[in-house]
Amino acid sequence: DSGVTQTPKHLITATGQRVTLRCSPRSGDLSVYWYQQSLDQGLQFLIQYYNGEERAKGNILERFSAQQFPDLHSELNLSSLELGDSALYFCASSPAGGWTGELFFGEGSRLTVL
């Protein structure tokens, strides 16, 4: 158990809909990262937050947005969903200081768009 919690574990929805994925980082970790894993694109970095502020942006679509709240949990919002958005969405966290370099991953949220 990495200490990173993601909900929901599974989600099935229809095209055009909007969903919200939630992540609680490990206790004390200030950074949260979102990754998308699909069969054709592999693991893609989407976005990173540090203590509530956006820190880095990757291959995140304009239809997707994220935020990190004062209690450090984060949400990834996916809107106008398309079939190609079906994927595993991972959240990871890392500590603020004394960082050893590794990321701690949650178990992921599997999104299926029908």
Next chain:
Amino acid sequence: SQQGEEDPQALSIQEGENATMNCSYKTSINNLQWYRQNSGRGLVHLILIRSNEREKHSGRLRVTLDTSKKSSSLLITASRAADTASYFCATARDTGRRALTFGSGTRLQVQP
């Protein structure tokens, strides 16, 4: 886009044999890491090697890094059926950015 490419994409071996996976990357790095993913599960960190290191060991794992060739290898010795998983290399750039860029992964199947 993927920073690294793993080779081979899939590997099937017998229990007790060694498994070697290779990773190539494109840009300069601060460190390179290897992660393991059981089917449909989260990624678990295995080992990190810094850009000024050439080799590192952790239990049955041995990682090498050749920055001149922009490549790394992960060796799992005396493999076990429980080692069956996908293995990914991941790089952190030397700009200090913490977000990792992952390779395409190697699917390892260890036959009992």
